[in-house]
Amino acid sequence: MIKPVIMVHGGAWSIPDNMVDANKEGVKAAVLAGYKILCMGGSAIDAVEAAIVALEDNPCFDAGNGSVLTADGKVEMDSMIMDGSNLRAGSVGCVNSIANPIKLSRMVMEKTDHVLLVGEGANKFAGEMGVPHVSIDSLISDYAKEEWERFSKSEYRSAVNTMFKKRDVKEELVNSGHDTVGAVAVDAQGNVACGTSTGGITAKRPGRVGDTPLVGCGGYADNATGGVSTTGHGEGIIKVCLAKHITFLMDQGLTAQEASVKAVENMYKRVGSSGGVIVVSKDGDIGQYFTTDRMARAWVKDDQVYYGVDIHDITSCSVDGLNHKIV
């Protein structure tokens, strides 16, 4: 038995000052939703799912409610979940009209012989599973609409350059962007799980699938090493298989933190893309790193919760001190 650990992120991007508090509160609430399950003896996969549902339901984040819009003004969501105890995974790409893509990903994992379902086939599967159909309008936040107004004129590449600019690149920070959410956990039995969910990047081409639902890119979980969830410029993350790169490095003896730094810096060096990662090793060690301006993240370890958005600014307090009823 080990002490359970869980970590979540709400995206690595140029989070504007006026969204910092909402981001911090959002990741804190999500990590506690997952931690509650772990404290009751629940599994890592259940904790990851619960944490991501909390992030998807929060319009502050680009996943579920709050998803950004495609070039033609629609919602297409991607998501994945992976169980490190058996390497089973389930993912969906380009789904719409459902509130929680992470739940549908889990159904793909548990109810089909497949890993990835996309588009019309994935939406049809949601119907077969009895997942409630929600209106697309109910998923679109005012903020996502505003962002689309701005970037649908200047196009996708402009959205990428603005949202995922490298931290040390000096340029005016415009109030823009949004990004992917994710969670990783190790439970008392030593089982590792990860999950990631997103609306993608504003002004993406319809049919575009990013890194999020791709095993080894948007996330990876393996009881032999640990779990990873990634965020940032999806096309760059795909080209280097960022999540799998981190577990390979851990398998070679690097710590979760060393592997995080090495893999994210390698991505910038090889393909010029910025992003961030959260990692929990099989022993419960934390890794986190990002090359964007900010990354919203929170974790619970040894009954302390930690959260923040800047690279060196982390708040911590005891879980008990939060007046959250954990057990």
Added chain:
Amino acid sequence: MIKPVIMVHGGAWSIPDNMVDANKEGVKAAVLAGYKILCMGGSAIDAVEAAIVALEDNPCFDAGNGSVLTADGKVEMDSMIMDGSNLRAGSVGCVNSIANPIKLSRMVMEKTDHVLLVGEGANKFAGEMGVPHVSIDSLISDYAKEEWERFSKSEYRSAVNTMFKKRDVKEELVNSGHDTVGAVAVDAQGNVACGTSTGGITAKRPGRVGDTPLVGCGGYADNATGGVSTTGHGEGIIKVCLAKHITFLMDQGLTAQEASVKAVENMYKRVGSSGGVIVVSKDGDIGQYFTTDRMARAWVKDDQVYYGVDIHDITSCSVDGLNHKIV
């Protein structure tokens, strides 16, 4: 300048005796189509595309013309291409009504800011690019229809178990199956490329995307190590990121052949799935391994062409001796 090398596969599965000759001739013709380009000073990416077009156009193989059918009797094709000189990649999932998904993948790589387009969005992109629309009937072979008749009753899992049974598992070989095609090459400039294309697995659920279009799963190319194309049980390949695993192992000092054996055996050990790989290292060394009954493959190295379907039965002859006009 190095001597160019190219290798292709026509799928790792239980190839029945009556399809052996057509498989051998098909991979030989495809590898020569690619080699011709390399001999004229062409790029690895052009050679890979040409070889895969030859395989897609041959109804003997499960890609393009000859694609197998989904559970509801339709065609949904997946494909990817990757350029090892810059890690750029293009992929499509669940496309229909086009003859050569590999060409569309290359357009995604070169004409968009994305890596992966799927479903309706990918089909719409094909239209925008002026790719000719072909009737779905023109893609369906008699063999694919027969196979669907057999497996649409017994379902996807039965197709997987029959087609991708492990070589040393004794059971009656039924005349069934089909699988993915792929190519890897290194050109005279030392640039590496890979590509993979498939109709998937008979009786797959509509919307299912396999490993083929997923970077790091169905293929990977990196000038720093080499190129890989994979084939076999897609869901298993995804869970271990088979192609990326091989380039990681090569990066650690294993030869192309050692990495091929280690990664494919690891897949069977970790997730019980069978399949095969072809690898060309940046120095032009060959790797090939499969755990299925057979894998159709061919390669050209030092002006000798090699081809076969069984593990120890490889025919070789000089390229000149084939009366193929190479230059």
